Amino acid sequence: MIKIPIRVMIVDDEEDFVEMLSLRLEEVGERMTKAYNGMQCLNLLEEKDHDVVILDIKMPGMDGIETLREIKKRFPLVEVIMLTGHGTTETAVEGMKLGAYDYLMKPADFEELQEKLHGARQKKEEQEERIRKAEARLLLRKSGDI
């Protein structure tokens, strides 16, 4: 079975963390993009399609919640998994209300992270599938009108 890589962007101001998690996820077959702040994340999303963003909540400058809001506004189909430090679980819950797929507590369990990545990608694909079908119906109706 051929694995289709998940296109993942990891956003965290901890550079070493970004680097190691990317290496590790690449090693299990995902395609990684690295970003070190919210702004960079948004710019990179603009440049290339992604399935899932792993987003640290606590970052200097534009924080995780702000970034999440922007992502959901501009790239509504991209799924977001929040990484929380401590005392930020509430923020994570707030994030989920804003449309994040799920959250994980740092340091996160790798298996759990992988499960969530797959879940997020699947959700995105299903959503895309529904959109395709809706578009097809729309097209059909339009052509029927003629």
Added chain:
Amino acid sequence: MDEIRLLLVDDEISFLNPIAKRLKKRGYIAELATSGEEALSALEKRAADVVVLDVKMPGMNGIETLQQIKSKYPDTEVILLTGQASTQDGVEGIKSGAFDYLTKPIELEHLIGKIRQAYDKILHKEEKRKEAEFRSRLEQQMIATERLASLGTLATGVAHEINNPLAIIKESAGYMALLLTKKEMADFSHRKQFELAIGKIETAIERARRITHKLLGFVKKNESVFSEVNLRELIDETVQLVYREAANKDIEIVHNTGDQPFVIRSDPYQLRQVLINLLTNAIHATGSMGNITLSLEAANGMVVLTVKDTGVGIPRENLEKIFEPFFSTKSPGQGTGLGLFVTHNIIKKLGGTIDVESTVGKGTTFKIRLPEYYEMKPGISETDQENWFAKLKMNL
């Protein structure tokens, strides 16, 4: 009226007796002494609030007696009686610490007035002393709470900061472990050793993670779920969780919880955490054949939950430290020093108090008081201070 302890000293018994009699009619009972020496030995047997002292006496004179009284009993007030011609003695006496002087012949009303004034001064001083004591105790308690609070902030800050490097270590170790599983690593000669080492890193990370998570656990606000909690059931359930550990050490867990349901409105998960912490501590401290007794009582709007063990006890010098984060007398694998810290914070958050009493070699009792009904308030600092006040006032 408070009973004023009064001592009259004069060498002339013919002067003493009638005055004592008249004072008695007015409700003032006085002891009598006919010399300075006698006065001092009377004071030794029974302290006096006010001494009325004749200056002119054979043997030890009034001024000398006064000086001795003041040096031995600084709280005792002395009123001097001087002859008409020797008011100088009175002034001298005041310099030596007398409250005031009266000139003979004295008028009863004058004397009573003076005695009352002297006694008021004593009461006033006493009040001041109590107030100062209260304030200094309060300050000490405040320092202790503040210290605990700032230690808490510090500890959570540290835990938070440690989580980040911990995440990096974890990812790095995980990455290496992953690489080791690759085909080209199959005949790498040191593979087993690498796996062993990485395994150790991972266990250690897990341990550190548990500590930081536990430490930070109580910070989560608004995550409490309040509901009706049947304390008796909660106790039974929780005991099940630690039952094995106790049984292994031949420790008997006694339920002294009656058969009434004790239902309060609180957070069952946090309360279970508290019970687990107290029970594991008790089990650690108690030797084989010991007892751990759990009891429940209700007392005007509060429920009192007691965990009593027959363990090693806590030395006095440790009693004020056990609630601090990271204070532990156990070996690193066994204790983190966070159990009581977290417990204290939970109880505080649930509107209760926790107290400890302990005798080394006999055992330890933790007493938790919880309100039967409590809705969580945001912020606890103010009620906290009020609680300290209430508690202190009761202790005085």
